[in-house]
Amino acid sequence: xxFAALALTAFVLGGCAAQPIYNWGGYESMLxxxxxxxxxxxxxxxxxxRHIEAMDKSGQKIAxxxxxxxxTLYLQSGSSEKAMAMYARERxxxxxxxxxxxxxxxxxxxxxxxxxxxxx
Amino acid sequence: xxxxxxxxxxxxxxxxxxxxVKYDMSAFQAAAPRSILVVPTVNKSLDVDAPNYVLSTxxxxxxxxxxxxxxxxxTKYVLEQxxxxxxxxxHLQPTETLAKLFxxxxxxxxxxxxxxxxxxxxxxxxxxxxxxRMVSKDGTEIxxxxxxxxxxxxxxxxxxxLAMLITAAINxxxxxxxxxxxxxxxxxxxxxxxxxxxxLPDGPYRPKKAP
Numbered sequence: 276x277x278f279a280a281l282a283l284t285a286f287v288l289g290g291c292a293a294q295p296i297y298n299w300g301g302y303e304s305m306l307x308x309x310x311x312x313x314x315x316x317x318x319x320x321x322x323x324x325r326h327i328e329a330m331d332k333s334g335q336k337i338a339x340x341x342x343x344x345x346x347t348l349y350l351q352s353g354s355s356e357k358a359m360a361m362y363a364r365e366r367x368x369x370x371x372x373x374x375x376x377x378x379x380x381x382x383x384x385x386x387x388x389x390x391x392x393x394x395x
Numbered sequence: 396x397x398x399x400x401x402x403x404x405x406x407x408x409x410x411x412x413x414x415x416v417k418y419d420m421s422a423f424q425a426a427a428p429r430s431i432l433v434v435p436t437v438n439k440s441l442d443v444d445a446p447n448y449v450l451s452t453x454x455x456x457x458x459x460x461x462x463x464x465x466x467x468x469x470t471k472y473v474l475e476q477x478x479x480x481x482x483x484x485x486h487l488q489p490t491e492t493l494a495k496l497f498x499x500x501x502x503x504x505x506x507x508x509x510x511x512x513x514x515x516x517x518x519x520x521x522x523x524x525x526x527x528r529m530v531s532k533d534g535t536e537i538x539x540x541x542x543x544x545x546x547x548x549x550x551x552x553x554x555x556x557l558a559m560l561i562t563a564a565i566n567x568x569x570x571x572x573x574x575x576x577x578x579x580x581x582x583x584x585x586x587x588x589x590x591x592x593x594x595l596p597d598g599p600y601r602p603k604k605a606p
Contacts, residue, residue, distance in 0.1 A: 293589075296459055296600060303455050306468060307577065310447035339458045339600075340466030347469040371430035371463035374498025375473075 297338035300326030306344075320348040339369055343376065355383045418593045423538050426531035428500035429599050430463040434493065435471055435482040440510035446482060449507055449525070449580055456584045457503070461601025465497055473497075494532035501537065504528045509543070512574040517563045519570035521546045523579045527587055540593050542583040546575065 305319040323345040330337050346361030359380050366376035433453045436446040450471070454464045477496075479485050485493070490502050509524035522545045529538040548566035588595050 293459070293601070296461070296602070299455055303451055306451040307448060309468075310451055311444070339463045340454055340469070343466040343469045347466070347472050351472070365466075369463050371498070371500075372465070375465065379473075 298326075298330065298335060299338050300330070300341070302326075302338065302341060302344070316348060316351075320345065320352070323348070337368060339372075340365070342368060343372065343379075346379070350383070355387065359383050420538070420596065422531075422535055423529075423596065426501065426533075426535065426537045428462065428529075428531060428537070430465065430498075430500045431457055431503050431529070432465045432470060432493065432497050432499035432501070433457070433467050433503045433505070434485050435474065437482045437486050437504070437506040438510075440507050442510045445507050445510040445576070448577065449505060449510075452577070452580050452584055453503070453505065456581075456588045457595075458600075460588055460595050461598030463598075463600070465499060470497065490530040490534050491532060499532060501529050501531050504530070510576060512570060514567060514571065517560065517567045518547060519567040519574075521570060521574045521576065521579060523576060523583060525580075525583055525587075538593070538595065540587045540591065542587050542591075544579045544583045544586075546579055 301322060305315075305322050309316040309319045323341060327337060327341065327345065342361045342365040346358040346365065349355070349361060350358035362376045362379045362383075365372050366380075433450065436449045438446045450467050454467055458464045473496075474480075474485060479488075486504050486506075493502050494500070504527075506526040506528075507524070508526060509522050512519055512521045522543065524543040525541070527538075527540045527542070528536065531537045548570055587593070
């Protein structure tokens with residue numbers, strides 16, 4: 276009886292739920308963990324790096340926002356070069372993100388320029 | 396158990412989703428957004444962590460519905476850089492301004508009304524309650540929904556009253572230790588975005604169903 280119910284549940288759910296479009300690589304649970312405990316954001320950074328690398332290797336499209344989220348984690352840990360590279364990839368992958376990503380990159384370039392002028 | 400099976404058979408026969416009342420989606424269809432900006436969640440519950448937790452559950456179901464969803468943590472970061480830390484204040488901003496700042500077609504505002512666990516004697520009930528509201532970049536409200544989800548652990552009636560009492564006490568203790576808000580929140584989102592009578596139409600990235 277229990278098995279029948281389970282099989283039926285799977286069938287009902289399977290019939291209703293559409294096929295997923297993307298592989299998220301644990302994004303949602305990593306973000307949840309990071310909000311619960313901010314020290315876990317470092318793990319999210321590594322997790323996203325691994326996921327993106329794997330997706331690149333298999334030539335799959337990366338889910339919307341993931342490249343930019345990794346970029347922001349880079350930015351928050353002080354690597355603005357790496358952040359810009361991720362923002363550029365998000366911009367090229369998703370035309371809807373162009374405005375925001377261009378603004379982020381321009382802002383970071385300006386900041387880098389200002390810093391190098393201070394050094395001179 | 397039998398009744399659950401019967402109910403499921405009915406669900407199967409009746410098709411996946413029962414749709415008694417269809418809301419007017421013409422404003423949504425006219426706006427036809429491709430991208431959705433999810434701004435930080437307003438919190439009316441007493442749990443200070445709830446807004447971020449809820450925020451983390453939004454991108455996956457919306458993107459799987461076929462929309463470009465702006466990265467929520469990046470969005471939060473950008474808003475903070477602009478001096479906007481308070482979700483209440485962000486929700487009061489004109490949508491036109493927010494949409495323009497990010498280049499978004501529509502903005503989704505989520506408010507948490509309830510996020511709590513209540514204990515009565517040895518029974519526990521976990522409740523989440525959300526308001527969802529989507530506004531297009533020109534300031535028109537194009538979609539709106541409300542959802543309450545509740546969970547009470549099933550106390551299986553397996554024999555003696557004492558056994559039942561113990562089961563109930565253990566279930567309540569487990570719920571108290573770790574109320575399962577996240578699955579409830581995910582279910583609420585799924586009901587609202589995908590299954591409900593007021594579900595979102597498919598976005599541009601959702602592959603068209605074979606006829």
